[in-house]
Amino acid sequence: MGMFLSTAKNPQVPAEKTEVPAEKTKKIIRKGSLLGIEEKSLESDYKKVKEIGSGRFATTYLYKHKSTGKKYACKSIVKRLLATESEKADLRREVRIMEHLRGQKNVVELVDTYEDAQHVHLVMEYCAGGELYDKMESKGSFSEKVAAQIISSIMKVVCYLHFMGIMHRDLKPENFLLAKKALLGAPCCADYTLLKAIDFGLSAYIDEGKPNQEKVGTAFYVAPEVLRRQSYGKEVDIWSAGVILYMLLTGAPPFYGDNETQIFEKVLKAEPDFDSYPWPLISKNAQHLVKRMLSVRPNDRPTAAAVLNDQWLKENGVATENPIEDTFLGKLRHFRAMSKFKKLALTVMMESIPPEELEGLRAMFRNFDTDGNKVISRDELKKSLLKLGSNIKQEDIDMIVQNADTDRDGTISYNEFITTMMHVRREHKEEHLREAFDRFDTDGNGTISKEELKSALEKNKMGDEATINDIIQEFGADNDDQISYKEFCDMIRG
Known part of the structure; x- marks a missing residue:
């Protein structure tokens, strides 16, 4: 399991506006904090049950929430073992990536993060089914139907990662967990339809104009271009997934050696065996997909979306919906209903978010x-989505641009893109909501008045008197021409 960090907190609703607004409390941040997060006690909220794993830097425990009794996995990282600035920077990057990916059902969810003098504690969703690697080691090879289920779950993760501007760079069976425990405890009875990706410690942002050359990964699964120190991109994830599929079908790795040097030599030759048993018994379509994913030339490998749409997966009855269509286009279709005030509020919130927290969206x-x-045209949007494997239609492209293009210049600017993606993801930190609200609440009385709203809209050239009255009527639920903090948060999250 990898290290997952987050500064997210459970949102708290302020007092009703009939009460005197509570004085804002200053966060207490421990001196020398690695993550710059508020100091709080893990033991006050959770009870330790048992140890469930350990690694070089951390130990993972099973915890129960004291109020709900719900089980969570908590990885406790020993801070003194993170000796170099590079290791600390890697952790901070992993925090940002995990927050950037929040809300995707095939990624283990971060629940909370705690930090004390000795440790960083990462409270995560608990997956009772264990590692995919353990099931593969116990079962050996799988039927084509089950192998198709597993690779479909993996490729949904990869497809979403690549759309969100992330390459994992360390895909392997150890980094996928089964959400549910197998019936009767047997690998053959396990539910492989929902695998959860973990460990984004080696992940990086994709920059199409600046390919990566860093040598990272795990011996059996690393792509040849990484070993050659050539410039590489997201295609390395397709290679790693191809290695996993080869192993699912045969029970053996395509590039085997007694040590890393021998393994790397085999990877660089890139001549996997497709003649020996059990390959003669495996369907031609399965063989064809594995060979394409293990193409030496990165550009010859299929995209993640293309793998999901492959004929072999269809033949094995696997649902091959594209997560881009599900998570992105579906939500954007509702974007047009967003009020001018919400668009302005998201813009204000964006301006208050530290630049490092927007790194993933900037990469996208x-x-x-x-x-x-510095703007995205209709043509650029369509070509980029097609490159990611989406079968997007022109009317969908037009809809996205129309809904995101608030200044009506026919393109999507950086600010318009960020606010659109913030709306689509609907994951907002309490501190950012509060800061944005305070920017409108200029007199600090705990509510946004009609005059304050009018001033903000006029300053940003986003409304006339009728628009302002409509906004007050829509969000001032108690008809007092005021918008409370709760109403503001409900509007942003809605």
Whole structure:
């Protein structure tokens, strides 16, 4: 399991506005904090049950929430073992990536993060089914039907990662957990339809204009271009997934050696065995997909979306819906109903978020803005989505641009892109909500008045008197021409 960090907190609703607004409390951040998060006690909220795993830097425990009794996995990282600035920076990057990916059902969810003098504690969703690796080691090879289920779950993760501007760079069976425990405890009875990805410690942002050359990964699964120190991109994840599929079908790795040097030599030759048993018994379509995923030339490998749409998966009855269509286009279709005030509020919130927390969205924007002119055209959006394997229609492209393009210039600017993605993801930190609200609540009385709202809208050229009255009527639920903090949060999250 990898290390998962987050500064997210459970949102708290403030007092009703009929009460005197509570004085804002200053966060207490421990001196020398690795993550700069508020100091709080893990033991006050959770009870330790038992140890369930350990690694070089950390030990993972099973915890129960004291109020709900719900089980969670908690990884406790020993801070003194993170000796170099590079190791500390890697952890901070992993925090940002995990927050960037929040809400995806095939990624283990971060629940909370605690930090004390000795440890960083990462409270995560508990997956009772264990590692995919253990099931593979126990079972050996799988039927084509089950192998198709497993690779479909893996590729949904990869497809979503690549769309969100992330390459994992360390895909392997150890980094996928089964959400549910197998019936009767046997691998043959396990539910492989929902695998959860973990360990984003080696993940990196994709920059199409600046390919990566860092040598990272795990011996059996690393792509040849990584070993050659060539510039590489997200195609390395397709290679690693191809290795996993080969192992699922045969029970053996395609590139085997007694040590890393021998394994790397085999990977660089890139000549996996497709002649020996059990390959003569495996369908031609399965063989064809594995061979494409293990193509030496990165550009010859299929995209993650193309793998999900492969004929072999269809033949084995696997649902091959594209997560881009499900998580992105579906939500954007509702974007047009967003009020001017919500668009303005999201813009204000974006301006208050530290730049490092927007790094993932900036990477996405750069990859869509292929000509580097700081705006995304209809053509750039369509070509970028097609490159990711989406079968998007022109009417969907037009809908996205129309809904995101608030200044009606026919393109999507950086600010418009960020606020659109913030709306789609609907994951907002309490501190960012509070800061945005305070920007509107200029007199600090705990509510946004009609005059304050009018001033903000006029300053940003986003409304006239009728628009302001409509906003007050919509969100001032108690008809007092005021917007409370609760109403503001409900509007942003809605």
